[in-house]
Amino acid sequence: MEKRIALVTGANGEVGHLLLGKLAAGNYEVVALDLNDLDQTLSGFVKKFYKGDITDEALLSSIFQNEHIDIVFHLAAVLSTSGEKNPELAHHVNVGGTLNILKSANTISQASKKKITVIYPSSIAVYGLPDLVTKNSASFIGEGQFTNPITMYGINKLYGENLGIYFEKYYKLLEKSQERYIDFRCIRFPGLISAVTVPSGGTSDYAPEMIHTAAQGQGYESFVREDSVLPFMAMPDAVKALLLIADAQKEKLTQNVYNVSSFSVSAKEIAEIVLKVFPETMIGYNPDPARQRIVDSWPSNVNDTTARRDWSWSPDYDIKKAFEEYLIPEITKKYS
Ligand SMILES: NC(=O)c1ccc[n+]([C@@H]2O[C@H](COP(=O)([O-])OP(=O)(O)OC[C@H]3O[C@@H](n4cnc5c(N)ncnc54)[C@H](O)[C@@H]3O)[C@@H](O)[C@H]2O)c1
Numbered sequence: 576m577e578k579r580i581a582l583v584t585g586a587n588g589e590v591g592h593l594l595l596g597k598l599a600a601g602n603y604e605v606v607a608l609d610l611n612d613l614d615q616t617l618s619g620f621v622k623k624f625y626k627g628d629i630t631d632e633a634l635l636s637s638i639f640q641n642e643h644i645d646i647v648f649h650l651a652a653v654l655s656t657s658g659e660k661n662p663e664l665a666h667h668v669n670v671g672g673t674l675n676i677l678k679s680a681n682t683i684s685q686a687s688k689k690k691i692t693v694i695y696p697s698s699i700a701v702y703g704l705p706d707l708v709t710k711n712s713a714s715f716i717g718e719g720q721f722t723n724p725i726t727m728y729g730i731n732k733l734y735g736e737n738l739g740i741y742f743e744k745y746y747k748l749l750e751k752s753q754e755r756y757i758d759f760r761c762i763r764f765p766g767l768i769s770a771v772t773v774p775s776g777g778t779s780d781y782a783p784e785m786i787h788t789a790a791q792g793q794g795y796e797s798f799v800r801e802d803s804v805l806p807f808m809a810m811p812d813a814v815k816a817l818l819l820i821a822d823a824q825k826e827k828l829t830q831n832v833y834n835v836s837s838f839s840v841s842a843k844e845i846a847e848i849v850l851k852v853f854p855e856t857m858i859g860y861n862p863d864p865a866r867q868r869i870v871d872s873w874p875s876n877v878n879d880t881t882a883r884r885d886w887s888w889s890p891d892y893d894i895k896k897a898f899e900e901y902l903i904p905e906i907t908k909k910y911s
Contacts, residue, residue, distance in 0.1 A: 578604045582644045584629050584676065585651030586621070587611050589772045590696065593814045594648060595620040601818065606642045608634075609651070629672035635679040644683075646692040646821060649676050655700050655869060657776035658728035669731035670738075677742040677757060684756035694821055695761040696813075697736050697832065699806065700729035700778075703872045710871060715878040718763070718832055725872050726778075736761050740831050760820050761832040765806035765877070767813050768897070770905030778869045779805055782845050785858060789849045790906045794857035798866050801843035804875040808837040809892040809901050816888060823886035833882040837890040838897065839875050848898050852907075 581598055583591055586607035592614065598605050599620035607613060608625045618624065623642065627634045629651040638644070651672055658665030673695070680691040703723035704710040713721070724730050739759035747753045766779025773787045774780045781797045782805075788795040816835050846858040882888035892901060 576602060578602055579645040580604045580606060580643055581646045581648060582606045582608065582638065582642065583648045583650060584608045586617070587613050588650055589767065589769050589774055589810065590650050590813060592617065592771050593769065593810050594817060597814050597818060606638065606644065608638065630667060630675055632675055635675050636682070639679045639683040644680070644691060646694065647676060647680060648694045648817060649673065650696060653728065654776040655726050655728040655778040656780070656866060658731070659726055659865070662727035665727045665731055669728065670734055673735040673738055677738060681742055681746060681757055685754065688756065690756045690758050692758040692760065692821065693739060694817055695735060695739050695759065696817070697732045697761050697763045698729070699763060699765050699873050699877060700724055700726055701733040701736070701763060702874050703729065704874060707871050710875060713874065715876055716874040717878045718830065718834055721874070726869055736832050743831065758825060759831050760828065762816050762820055763832065763834050763877070764813055765808050765836060767808055767810055768902060769810035770902050770909065771810070778866050779807065781842060782807055785845055785849055786902055786906055789853040789856040790910045792856070794859070796859045796861045797842050798861065798863040799842055799870050800862050800867060801846070801860050802841055803867070803870050804839055804841045805870060805873055806836050806839045806876050808835070808890065809897040811901065812837055812890040812892050815891065819886050819888060827885050829885055830881060833885070834877040834879040835882050835888055836877050836879045837892060838894040840894055852903050
């Protein structure tokens with residue numbers, strides 16, 4: 576079978592670190608783009624690497640013209656905490672970059688009359704629960720509920736979802752003969768935990784930070800309360816979801832935007848698991864009011880029934896397996 580040529584933006588980030596190898600081992604040739612140099616460990620998975628900015632129109636246009644891209648994994652983004660530190664930059668990258676990808680892909684796909692699939696990782700940050708009482712009483716939130724985000728990142732992601740749908744279904748609505756060639760597929764991820772990389776700039780980072788610092792023999796002070804609950808997912812499952820939705824038959828997809836879920840856990844429960852493995856570590860709680868407010872606005876769990884039905888989504892890692900078979904052994908190995 577002919578290989579699909581995949582453009583991965585933000586390829587040097589946490590998701591990219593696992594995705595690139597999986598793509599290269601599968602039916603893909605990888606073209607990568609990032610603002611920063613690509614990690615040397617990843618260069619063997621990539622046919623061509625572009626160092627540059629996702630908002631650079633000339634760069635994107637030349638990549639689409641030269642590389643015959645079939646599918647885009649649009650990972651480049653400024654995440655939630657970084658976005659609150661610099662909301663204008665977040666808007667520029669998250670909205671401007673996404674528009675640039677969709678516009679460049681659309682231009683070339685219309686000219687060549689060839690569909691380009693755009694895979695867009697969104698986030699539970701698109702949700703905005705008004706208060707803790709509502710968060711604690713609302714369970715298994717569906718894609719259409721509580722989409723009132725309170726962060727610039729959440730607002731950007733929700734808009735990016737709608738922008739993708741617009742390019743697939745409605746672009747230049749007034750032009751009757753307009754043919755549309757974008758196939759837009761989006762997954763709303765919970766907090767992702769990787770054994771390979773330490774996150775920066777997210778608001779669910781307390782979970783991975785707790786594990787990574789304990790494995791390095793350091794104590795950790797959580798920036799959220801111990802009773803804070805969020806849905807999380809082990810990174811291999813996030814990559815599995817991206818590959819599954821990329822391979823799904825379009826006719827089976829009843830919507831463009833899908834929740835996926837794996838396990839929900841409180842900060843205290845994560846600390847207890849970590850303390851069992853690294854009993855000498857110290858974990859304390861010193862909630863940062865702003866970051867706590869963001870976490871309190873995100874759901875404890877989401878309903879992913881439609882992803883399970885439409886493209887056979889199911890996670891391989893529940894909480895026990897995520898810690899016992901992935902996070903603890905891999906992270907211990909990394910720092911030993
Ligand atoms: N990590 C999570 O917990 C999580 C959860 C939900 C959704 N997501 C989404 O998944 C995607 C990947 O997340 P991640 O954890 O790998 O993020 P990350 O922050 O680890 O990586 C983002 C990458 O994008 C690059 N980048 C930033 N601005 C850029 C620009 N202007 N031009 C080109 N590259 C740029 C960065 O250099 C970085 O390598 C993002 O879209 C994110 O919103 C992540």
